Amino acid sequence: MQLLAGQLVTIDGMEFLTSALRVKDRNCLVAGSSDMAIQQALQLCSHGANVTLVGHPVSVPVNGNLVVEPRDFTADDLTGCWLVIAGCDNRDDNNTILQLCNAKQIFCYCPDDPQKSSWHHQSAAANTQEYTDTASPTEDAQDAGLVSLVGAGPGDPELLTLRALRLIQAADAIVYDRLVSEPILALCNPHAEFIYAGKEKANHTLPQDSINHLLTSLARKYSNVVRLKGGDPFIFGRGGEEIETLADQQIPFQVVPGITAASGCAAFAGIPLTHRDHAQSCVFVTGHLRNGEINLNWHQLTDPQQTIVVYMGLTGLDMICESLIHHGHAAHTPAALVQQGTQPQQRVLSSTLEGLPALVAQNNVTAPTLLIIGGVVSLRDKLAWFNPENQYQ
Numbered sequence: 387m388q389l390l391a392g393q394l395v396t397i398d399g400m401e402f403l404t405s406a407l408r409v410k411d412r413n414c415l416v417a418g419s420s421d422m423a424i425q426q427a428l429q430l431c432s433h434g435a436n437v438t439l440v441g442h443p444v445s446v447p448v449n450g451n452l453v454v455e456p457r458d459f460t461a462d463d464l465t466g467c468w469l470v471i472a473g474c475d476n477r478d479d480n481n482t483i484l485q486l487c488n489a490k491q492i493f494c495y496c497p498d499d500p501q502k503s504s505w506h507h508q509s510a511a512a513n514t515q516e517y518t519d520t521a522s523p524t525e526d527a528q529d530a531g532l533v534s535l536v537g538a539g540p541g542d543p544e545l546l547t548l549r550a551l552r553l554i555q556a557a558d559a560i561v562y563d564r565l566v567s568e569p570i571l572a573l574c575n576p577h578a579e580f581i582y583a584g585k586e587k588a589n590h591t592l593p594q595d596s597i598n599h600l601l602t603s604l605a606r607k608y609s610n611v612v613r614l615k616g617g618d619p620f621i622f623g624r625g626g627e628e629i630e631t632l633a634d635q636q637i638p639f640q641v642v643p644g645i646t647a648a649s650g651c652a653a654f655a656g657i658p659l660t661h662r663d664h665a666q667s668c669v670f671v672t673g674h675l676r677n678g679e680i681n682l683n684w685h686q687l688t689d690p691q692q693t694i695v696v697y698m699g700l701t702g703l704d705m706i707c708e709s710l711i712h713h714g715h716a717a718h719t720p721a722a723l724v725q726q727g728t729q730p731q732q733r734v735l736s737s738t739l740e741g742l743p744a745l746v747a748q749n750n751v752t753a754p755t756l757l758i759i760g761g762v763v764s765l766r767d768k769l770a771w772f773n774p775e776n777q778y779q
C-alpha cells in the first residue's frame with residue numbers, strides 16, 4: 387500500500403496521522419468475533435503479532451500466532467496489550483472496550499466505529515482509495531484475504547454445513563464448479579463476484595493451474611474468497627492441489643468439509659454403505675477413464691463383504707462391471723446407479739453387475755451419477771424412503 391507516514395488522513399470526519407507499527411512479537415487483543423475482527427486478527431498475526439481473540443467465533447483458521455479464547459471479554463484482558471481491536475457485534479460492548487482502552491491509554495480500533503477509535507487499521511482487501519488516490523492494490527501475500535475451500539455437498543441445499551452457509555453468505559468472490567447446484571448458488575451473497583470454474587469431463591472450463599492461480603489473485607483483491615466445490619473438497623475434488631498453491635504463496639486458507647456424494651447418494655437411495663450382514667468395509671474409487679482405460683487395482687476390489695462406491699463411473703460403467711465379474715465378483719452382485727443424488731431429479735437404477743449396463747443403456751442417464759456395488763444395495767428394496775416430489779415434508 388502506497389501510504390506515507392506523517393500524513394493526515396480523514397476517516398469518517400476524524401483526523402488520523404499515518405505512521406507504521408511494528409507489531410511483531412507484541413501482544414494484541416481482538417475482542418469479539420465479527421468476520422472483520424477475525425480478518426484483522428489474522429492480518430496482525432501475519433505480521434508476527436501475538437494475538438488473543440476473545441469471543442465466540444464459529445470458525446477460525448489455525449494460525450500459530452493466534453490464541454482463541456471462547457468466552458466474553460473482561461477488562462483484565464487488556465493487561466499487557468499494545469493494541470486492541472473492538473470487534474464485537476454489539477455497539478455497547480464495543481463502546482465499553484473503547485472507553486476502557488482510553489482510560490488505560492491503549493490504542494483501540496473499532497471497525498464499526500472509526501470515529502471513536504484511537505487508531506485505524508484497514509483490512510488488506512478493503513478499499514484503499516479511502517486513504518489516498520494514489521493507492522494501488524497490494525501485491526503483498528502478507529496482506530492477502532482468506533480463501534475458504536468449501537464443500538457444498540451433493541446438491542440439496544439443506545445438506546450444507548452451517549459453516550459453509552455462513553461463508554458463502556459473507557463471500558466477496560466465489561469460484562464454483564459445475565457440481566454446485568442452483569439452489570446452493572442462490573444462497574450465496576448476491577453481491578459477490580461469481581466465477582465459474584467449470585469441470586466437465588472432457589471440457590475443463592478453466593485448467594487446474596489457472597484455478598490455482600485465480601485463487602491467489604482473488605485473495606490479493608478480496609478479504610473473503612470462497613472456492614466452492616461439490617461434495618467434499620478432499621474427495622476426488624483436487625482440493626489438495628488448490629490449497630497447495632495457496633500454501634506456497636503463504637495465503638491464509640481453511641478447508642470446510644462437505645457431505646461427499648457417497649454419503650449423500652447412499653442415504654437418499656436407502657443404501658447403507660456398511661451393514662453387519664453385508665459389508666464390513668467400504669471403498670471409494672474413481673472410474674475416470676484415462677486413455678480409454680480405468681486405472682484400478684481390481685485385485686483389491688474382490689472382497690464380497692466390501693461395498694464399492696465408484697465416482698465418475700458412468701462412461702466406464704460397462705468396463706467396470708465386466709472387470710469386477712472377471713476378477714471374481716458374482717454376476718448377480720447387486721449394483722445401483724444413483725443419478726443426481728439428493729436432488730429433486732434424483733433417479734436410482736438398481737440391478738446387478740451383469741444387468742446394470744443394459745438397464746442404464748435403456749434409460750436416458752445423465753451425469754452426475756454414482757455407482758454403488760455390493761450386497762448392501764439389496765437393502766434398498768426395504769429402505770428406500772426419498773420421494774423427490776414430497777422432499778420437504
Ligand code: SAH
Pocket residue numbers: 540541565615616617618619620621622623645646647648651696697698699724725726727728729753754755756757
Ligand atoms: N468432491 C466430490 C466428488 C467430485 S468427483 C464429492 O465429494 O462428492 C465428481 C463425481 O462425484 C461425479 O462424477 C459423480 O460420480 C459424483 N457425484 C457428485 N455429486 C453427485 C450427485 N449429486 N449424484 C450422483 N453423483 C454425484
